[in-house]
């Protein structure tokens with residue numbers, strides 16, 4: 001009797017550091033358990049083959065060139081399910097910083113006198129170009145959430161991305177708030193799901209998972225100003241990961 | 255025996271004894287704040303502390319609690335945990351004991367909540383009475399919770415070289431009777447206790463301008479008020495104030511599958527009215543839109559609705575919500591803004 005074939009997973013990277021794929025590779029024992037349920041057919045960091053036949057595509061990285069646009073559309077055509085993996089793919093991430101200046105200026109800063117030979121477009125998260133079925137935020141992605149999303153996709157259920165801020169996880173973990181120590185923190189307006197990973201480890205939240213749907217940008221600006229930040233620094237805090245999501249805070253800041 | 259006396263030099267002996275009796279939780283330092291934690295070394299216990307980041311509610315209403323085990327094929331369900339361990343909460347402030355009393359009222363109201371009640375059965379509360387304010391954020395005197403009002407097994411008061419221990423239950427009595435260094439309080443010790451309580455009366459003053467009934471009345475008239483508009487502008491909706499509140503008990507329920515995609519666990523997880531999607535229903539309708547109305551709701555859930563429903567204020571006066579708010583929203587200031595001082 002023919003064994004029912006397992007869904008085939010393929011990983012593709014665009015403009016990024018490949019850190020989220022590395023996180024996935026770091027799943028360790030869980031990765032082996034997962035391989036009972038799926039076949040990984042294309043994953044540069046862990047296997048040398050690269051099959052062009054797959055069911056589920058994990059997309060890492062943001063879309064930043066005309067070629068990227070063509071390539072992601074091809075992948076979308078082939079894949080039954082498409083997952084945006086990591087903040088570059090889900091919200092543009094740090095690559096979005098490019099969008100703060102004109103393309104010409106950005107090219108000039110990065111490539112100097114070679115600027116004219118470079119093709120580049122504004123940084124876009126994947127969902128601005130093709131439809132995305134599952135979203136895994138984070139820079140890098142948080143492994144327990146990756147596992148939750150994978151379970152959902154294998155069961156064909158939607159994954160509900162939290163729409164409450166990191167603070168609510170942070171308080172459940174009973175952390176001393178960074179503001180208590182006169183440090184600024186973006187957990188107040190940043191989408192939860194990482195179990196307040198950074199704060200648990202003594203750091204603050206940089207907003208890597210993107211803003212919640214309805215961030216209290218004005219109130220957060222007041223808080224940051226109260227803690228001594230100037231308006232341009234406040235803006236930097238908001239845009240470090242989120243410039244491609246600008247419309248969420250534009251009205252207040254720009 | 256109603257009142258016992260424990261020499262401070264014997265405190266550690268008692269703590270060692272208690273530690274062996276059951277799971278033992280007490281306040282200790284965490285950076286510049288305090289938290290309840292299981293006690294490994296009794297030397298870590300801090301009895302002079304401001305209210306912990308989270309109230310002890312995390313032990314009788316955990317942040318994420320397993321409710322149910324299930325299997326998809328063939329379908330089967332079973333209670334996740336039907337046995338809870340005995341535990342002692344040590345050094346609980348009177349405000350937090352009031353918090354436990356509020357939770358009791360809610361979870362005993364039908365349909366009763368078995369998870370809470372089973373845990374509560376296993377709990378022994380040893381309180382400590384505050385003789386001075388923890389800090390400027392407290393409003394326990396206005397709420398009448400700065401003095402012990404029951405709800406505990408034992409209550410300790412520091413009278414200098416000794417602790418006077420009020421025995422309020424059989425469970426509690428056992429814990430003082432089983433050790434020989436705790437004696438019945440003497441008459442002169444009781445006189446000292448009386449004097450200390452009188453001194454305390456001079457320290458604790460109602461923190462609200464208005465008396466509690468007047469505060470309640472003001473909520474009757476304040477549904478539409480600039481006060482809420484102002485709060486709505488300042489609040490980031492982080493949910494800290496509700497997470498840290500000893501009387502906030504809202505939760506969400508979610509199922510998580512194991513990797514075999516057949517076995518799963520059902521959990522309940524803290525959730526609160528400050529979350530953007532809390533009052534959203536299918537179809538996208540939101541019954542409590544905006545941070546302004548969500549903040550208002552939080553206050554009404556402390557000073558109005560539970561008074562009408564349970565005849566009990568659901569603010570204990572612990573001050574945690576103010577202490578934790580990075581936006582500087584103060585409960586005392588808010589309540590005072592609703593009840594401007596009248597000259598009469």
Ligand code: SF4
Nearest residue numbers: 167170177178185187
């Ligand atoms: S440390 Fe950051 S995430 Fe945690 S409660 Fe404070 S502001 Fe929120």
Ligand code: SF4
Nearest residue numbers: 194198205206207208
């Ligand atoms: S705490 Fe903030 S910066 Fe850290 S992982 Fe979570 S969202 Fe990202």
Ligand code: SF4
Nearest residue numbers: 489490492493495579
């Ligand atoms: S802690 Fe402050 S900012 Fe956060 S939800 Fe409560 S009132 Fe709003």
Ligand code: SF4
Nearest residue numbers: 499569570572573575
């Ligand atoms: S409303 Fe604030 S002061 Fe009152 S019990 Fe809750 S956290 Fe404490």
Ligand code: SF4
Nearest residue numbers: 349384388392394572
């Ligand atoms: S709020 Fe009152 S009862 Fe609670 S710790 Fe402070 S002083 Fe003690």
